[in-house]
Amino acid sequence: MALDGTVRTRGWAVGTPGPAADGPLVPVDRAVGGPGPRELLVEVEACGVCRTDLHLAEGDLAPHRAETVPGHEIVGRVLAVGEGVAGFTAGDRVGGAWLRGTCGVCRYCRLGRENLCPYSVYTGWDADGGFAERTRLPADYVYPLPAEADPAQLAPLLCAGIIGYRALRRSDLPPGGRLGLYGFGGSAHLAAQVALAEGATVHVLTRSPAARDLALSLGAASARDAYDDPPEALDAAVLFAPVGDLVPVALAALDRGGTLAVAGIHLTDIPALNYQRHLFQERNLRSVTSNTRQDGADFLATAARIGLHATVTRYPLDDAPRALADLAADRVNGAAVLMP
Template sequence: MNLGEMDAWVVARPGPVASRPLERVRLPVPAPGPGEVLIEVEACAVCRTDLHLAEGDLPPRRPRTVPGHEAVGRVVARGQDAVRLEPGARVGVAWLRSTCGRCRHCLRGAENLCPLSAYTGWDADGGYAGYLTAREEYVYPVPEETPAERLAPLLCAGIIGYRALLRCDLPPGGRLGVYGFGASAHLTAQLAVAQGAAVHVMTRSARARELAMRLGASSAQDAADAPPEPLDASILFAPVGELVPVALEALDRGGTLAVAGIHLSDIPVLNYRRHLFQERTLRSVTANTRADGRAYLDQASAHPPEVTTVAYPFDAADQALSDLAADRVEGAAVLVR
């Protein structure tokens, strides 16, 4: 099946973003395989995971991969056995591309831990392109009336933040610490505030601190500063291992720190009494389940968050990554076509 060609960006030479690891190319429009749909991309958000892949922090699983896993678009063709989504359906494509469905993790509802899981923009080409394919049971219907620029960040930043909020065991009306305040954090903080939490934000960006306060945070201070009160739970969004002991020390007795990123720089040596004693807990967050995605998108539909975005034309994907690396993006960067 010859579907013509499309513009795309590939990770050609993983390395520092200043070395321009992305390359713009022409690729054949992919044909949907069994159970897959072909989606014409309207917008794709730019995730820090894309940056980790481009810079080599996340080892490439295949050469010259098209990154991007927060894509919004329309189904334009279906592969064999794809029957759930009609052509023209508006959908979102997220990070989790497929799982085996048979292992003990999948069978107990923890498909995010499936050892055979595959990921959009890492194991298969993603949304930095005119078109992408996805297995139809792993995509999400999205509202017709919401602009793609606002929907795209929900598909990873929102969903992963939702799972991180579950993992940190925030009690009702509790005190939540948020370390780093980019795309995922600004959505998660709004969800926590809506649930009645007092949210304290720690970030090095003055502009991000201003945004946090505007979105309802109780306080905002520098990344390594102590919050104004002990915390029941915290989420580390910044990929900075040096903040782990800082965040643990800010927890009250019995508090939990969830690390939300796929990549983290090395964690310094922890002192048991200062950082972990009195039943403090340190947890990781690994991808998400489809149930997480459906639950978060349902909440976002019922109570739409304020999605702060910076739009970039498709031609400027390399600039968007560069701005993300330099913390010049307030909220989420989104490539729009």
């Protein structure tokens, strides 16, 4: 709080996008203001560092506005409530996620597919996010969170968990099926726990030895290098690594009728596919685009029911550039979380 009563926040914004090791984040100290209509002013307790934040900082995703504060896995306490907000009061713990707003009237919104809304906006891309001490969030798009839980444990659930959950559903994994997970970071290690709780056999394929060890400790049946063959044909697979070269690898590992869901917002170019080897026999290739609020509610309920546990590496807010660089270099086991 400034001397004149203005609410201010310290944090980090994306300056000139570039490699994480070169420091694209710049420190900021700016007024955040009180909550507008249907908004909450939130004191950030923890914010996960998502690969989408890395894509924004490195320029894989074009900025939507200059010097935006990234971060969309936000756990915090309500400081103030704006006009027209119902269901939240000061002191409540809430979660802010990637999806920040939709039009509510387009054909996609009316069909319950708000993740495809052409007018959707996103936290940390279209408006300041959680790499900061305080932020404002739209009340209609936040989630109530348990008051006594560890905020660092909750933070990765708000995007890594929700997107992994949607990707899992998009993969059409049958009951008791064989699932391959390509890449095993913040999102995949949460999706794996959901799949295992639902009776799936999980095979993890990733380049990181530490991630392979984590996968086995969580109950994966096998853990191999990303370009290796799994020990058996797969009913479903999810590609979490943003590596287009892995698309034909994963498709070739599918059994007849299997589905590969690509979970990321960014993917390097996919090499040429061979129809007979990669797609014939009704193998399917699907993308995953954002999430609906219902996805978030369903996943958070599932996470509470199965006792999902996030593996996290905590960083002080002042170390946000190091957290981003560690994520880029695969030095984070599980999920990175900033603690203001």
